[in-house]
Amino acid sequence: MDDVGVLKxxxxxxxxxxxxxxxxxxxxxxxxxxxxxxxVEVRLDYINNFHPQQxxxxxxxxxxxxxxIVYRPKWEGGQYEGDEHSRLEALHLAEKLGADYIDFExxxxxxxxxxxxxxxxxxxxxxxxxxxxxxxxxxEDLICRVALLQSTGADMIKLVINATNITEITKIFHLLSHCxxxxxxxxxxxRGFMSQILCRKFGGFLVYGSMEGSxxxxxxxxxxxxxxxxxxxxxxxxxxxxLISKPVGHSKGPILHNPAFRHVNYNGIYVPMLVDDLKxxxxxxxxxxxxxxxxxxxxxxxxxGFCDELHPLAQSIGAVNTIMRRPSDGKxxxxxxxxxxxxxxxxxALRERGLPNGEAPLNSPxxxxxxxxxxxxxxxxxLAFGARSRGAQLVIFDLDFDRAKSLAHAVSGEVKLYEDVAxxxxxxxxxxxxxxxxxxxxxxDRIPVAEETLLNYQLVFDSVYTPRKxxxxxxxxxxxxxxxxxxxxxxxxxxxxxxxxxxxxAPKSS
Numbered sequence: 001m002d003d004v005g006v007l008k009x010x011x012x013x014x015x016x017x018x019x020x021x022x023x024x025x026x027x028x029x030x031x032x033x034x035x036x037x038x039x040v041e042v043r044l045d046y047i048n049n050f051h052p053q054q055x056x057x058x059x060x061x062x063x064x065x066x067x068x069i070v071y072r073p074k075w076e077g078g079q080y081e082g083d084e085h086s087r088l089e090a091l092h093l094a095e096k097l098g099a100d101y102i103d104f105e106x107x108x109x110x111x112x113x114x115x116x117x118x119x120x121x122x123x124x125x126x127x128x129x130x131x132x133x134x135x136x137x138x139x140e141d142l143i144c145r146v147a148l149l150q151s152t153g154a155d156m157i158k159l160v161i162n163a164t165n166i167t168e169i170t171k172i173f174h175l176l177s178h179c180x181x182x183x184x185x186x187x188x189x190x191r192g193f194m195s196q197i198l199c200r201k202f203g204g205f206l207v208y209g210s211m212e213g214s215x216x217x218x219x220x221x222x223x224x225x226x227x228x229x230x231x232x233x234x235x236x237x238x239x240x241x242x243l244i245s246k247p248v249g250h251s252k253g254p255i256l257h258n259p260a261f262r263h264v265n266y267n268g269i270y271v272p273m274l275v276d277d278l279k280x281x282x283x284x285x286x287x288x289x290x291x292x293x294x295x296x297x298x299x300x301x302x303x304x305g306f307c308d309e310l311h312p313l314a315q316s317i318g319a320v321n322t323i324m325r326r327p328s329d330g331k332x333x334x335x336x337x338x339x340x341x342x343x344x345x346x347x348x349a350l351r352e353r354g355l356p357n358g359e360a361p362l363n364s365p366x367x368x369x370x371x372x373x374x375x376x377x378x379x380x381x382x383l384a385f386g387a388r389s390r391g392a393q394l395v396i397f398d399l400d401f402d403r404a405k406s407l408a409h410a411v412s413g414e415v416k417l418y419e420d421v422a423x424x425x426x427x428x429x430x431x432x433x434x435x436x437x438x439x440x441x442x443x444x445d446r447i448p449v450a451e452e453t454l455l456n457y458q459l460v461f462d463s464v465y466t467p468r469k470x471x472x473x474x475x476x477x478x479x480x481x482x483x484x485x486x487x488x489x490x491x492x493x494x495x496x497x498x499x500x501x502x503x504x505x506a507p508k509s510s
Contacts, residue, residue, distance in 0.1 A: 011200040011232075012038040012067065013225055014208050018046040022055045022310065026062045027457045028211065035211055035222040039066035039100065045079035052090040060097045068127070069094040069100035076105050088112060095124040099185050100333050101156075101445065102326070103127040109152040113368075127184070129158035136168040136187075141164035146175055146183070156182040156205060163187040165276055167284040169195045176202035190249075192218040192272055194242070197225075197271045199235040201289075207231055228255050230262065234269055240289055241501055242273040244281065244303070245296030250441060250466045253294060256494050263507045275299070282306045288330065292501050293323040297437060300378020307334035317385045318410075322497045336382055337496030338489070343386030345488035346431065346461050353482050367391035370427040372457075374448040375435030376400070376407040378464045384411045392431070397421040397448075422450045429458040436463075439470040447472040454479035463488045 015037045019025040025042055030257040032040050042059060044050055049348030060067065071087050072078020080087055088108060095102050103122050104112045109128045128149050132142075142159065149157035157179075163169055172185045172195045179185075180375055182205040186195040196219060200205040210221040225231050243251045249272070257270035268291070275281045278299060296304050304310060307320060308331035314320045320334035343366070350365035371387040376398035384394055384407055398404035401417060408415035416424065426432070432454075438446045444467060454460065460476035465486030473483040498506040 003503070011204055012206055013222065013231070014039050014041055015211055015222055016041045016043060016207050016208060016219075018043045018214075020048045022045055022047060022058050024431065025059055028214075029059075029062070029165070030064050032211055032222070033064045036226040037065065037209070037211075039068060041068045041103075041208075043078075044069065044071040044094075045073070048092075052093050053088075056090070056094050056097050056099075060094070062100060068099035068103055069099045070103040073105070076129075077133065081363070084108075095122050098479065099124050101125050101127055103129055103158065105255065106130045106149060106152070109154065113153055118487070125155040127156045127158050128152045128154035132159070132161045134162075136163055136171065139171045142171055142175060150179075150181060156184065158184040160185070160340060161187045161192075163191045163195075164189075164191055165280070166191050166194065166274055167277075167280050170284055173198065173202045174455045176204045178467070179203075181487070187218065187411045187494065189218045193220065194271050194273060196220055197229055197231065197269065198234070198240065200231050200270075201236060201238050201240070203236070217391055224254070228258055229269065229271075230258065233262070233501070235267070237267055239268045239291040241292045241294070242253055242266055242269065242271045242290075243279075243294040243296055244273050244275045244299055245277065245294075246274055248272040248274045248296070251296070252490065253494065256491070257498060260498055260507055261502070264502065264504060266502045266504070268501065278303060278306055282332070288325065290329065291325050291327075292497075295321050295323060295378070298377065301381070303317075304334055304394060306433055307332045309333045313339060313385075317381050319381045321382070321493060322500055324500050329381065335500060336383075337493040337500075338379055338382035339386040341492035341496065342379070342383050342433075342463070342489045343390060345460060345484050345492055346433075347390070349482050349484045349488075350459060364390035364432065369458075370395060370430040372426050372430055372432045373397070373413075373435060374421055374433070374438075375463075376404045377435065380433075380435035381407060383435055383461075384413065385462075387431075387433075388412065395424075395426075397424075421448055423453065424449065425453060426456045428456050430456060431459050431461070432481075433461040434463060434472055439463070439472050440464045441466045445471055447475060451475050451479070454481060457481045461489075462486050463489060 011071050015032045015456050017025055017028045017040050019028050019484050028042050073080045086315045091102055106128055175185050184206040208219050209225045210216040210219040244251050251272050254270050261268040302322050314334045314336040318335050322335040324333050369392050371392035372395045374397045388411040394411050396404045396408045396413050397416050397418050399418050405415045454476045459482040461484040462470045462472050463486045464470050468485055468487050477483050495506040
């Protein structure tokens with residue numbers, strides 16, 4: 001994709017209000033202001049038994065911040081099914097009553113703006129909008145639509161798509177960075193999330209956020225925009241980092257990396273990236289603006305094929321959790337910070353619980369221990385190579401027996417059938433490591449082994465970190481085992497990533 005254009009003006013944060021009564025709309029306007037919105041989008045088509053004169057007067061008389069009035073018909077994705085003349089009359093009434101912004105559809109632009117010109121005293125700013133339903137068209141078609149929107153003479157224009165692939169979002173970025181007038185452009189849905197967060201970087205006029213307790217698919221919360229992402233500090237020079245994963249909603253990366261970037265005054269932003277196709281993703285997101293990536297489920301092994309070079313540790317493990325774009329030539333370099341992160345978390349927990357007088361051992365506390373690993377994917381491979389490097393004896397289980405067998409061969413371990421894991425009897429004092437998504441939110445009630453077998457493990461590690469204490473860890477703790485949460489691994493690997501991202505040292509706290 002192209003490099004970014006010039007940032008045009010301050011980007012405002014807007015929240016959509018879809019209350020079913022005027023009273024609810026008024027309450028929500030005040031709540032939105034408290035939560036950090038700069039303006040609200042009032043959806044009149046959601047109000048039950050809407051009475052234009054009475055209800056608009058109440059809304060506009062009680063507004064605590066600027067208001068954008070929207071009265072969306074069914075044919076443009078809204079709720080309104082009544083007479084078109086009455087709908088336009090309501091929008092003109094909102095204009096006369098002092099609404100700050102009036103949003104109307106491209107299809108009715110000439111009718112609406114023609115009547116507005118007869119009212120020389122209007123202070124409302126007009127927004128002509130277009131919702132692209134279905135498949136996102138080529139960028140050339142979208143450019144033509146933007147030109148058509150501009151030709152109406154409205155003060156601002158809005159274009160909304162429904163991306164089915166994160167690669168389609170680059171079309172939004174292109175439009176934002178090249179448009180010569182205020183443009184609101186974004187994608188709805190989960191794959192459109194990044195179009196909101198990066199709006200300011202590419203010169204967008206408006207970014208949308210949802211209120212606490214009123215989630216909207218594809219929208220960050222107002223609180224996260226102000227606190228976790230701090231979009232007010234993003235500019236055209238901000239470097240973009242993100243988590244390539246599927247699913248991606250569980251990620252805590254943004255609340256860890258973004259405050260750390262600010263703590264060391266690094267101009268970067270970290271966003272979740274719901275990726276469906278690695279090849280397409282890397283071919284589209286090739287700009288130096290996208291400077292690095294974390295890699296999560298299920299791509300840690302597959303992504304090695306898209307790296308131009310691999311760090312020796314990542315090469316030996318066969319899995320990558322961090323990618324950097326080398327500034328000098330744009331090549332993608334793959335690293336693995338999972339390996340040391342997971343193994344040192346386990347070692348430190350064993351040392352804290354198992355050593356008299358705090359004496360440091362000469363060898364790793366894992367040396368000679370049986371290490372039972374469930375999961376031979378990217379995280380499992382990192383654990384396996386780390387455990388082998390410390391002299392542990394590995395027993396590996398995976399749904400894919402051939403994958404488990406291949407990993408066992410690489411680390412001189414033993415492979416077992418996955419269906420035998422539930423009742424596998426380990427040696428006394430063994431280590432159990434779960435490197436599967438079992439127990440991850442929302443399926444939190446599943447564990448990979450039988451509860452009664454937990455009595456034989458000295459330590460149980462779970463790579464899952466949402467929730468922080470999984471059912472596996474609760475059961476293991478009740479059985480008397482030392483437990484290590486995936487949070488420990490996550491924090492340690494993130495420190496390694498942060499150092500690669502910034503070229504500096506991660507802060508001790510942020």
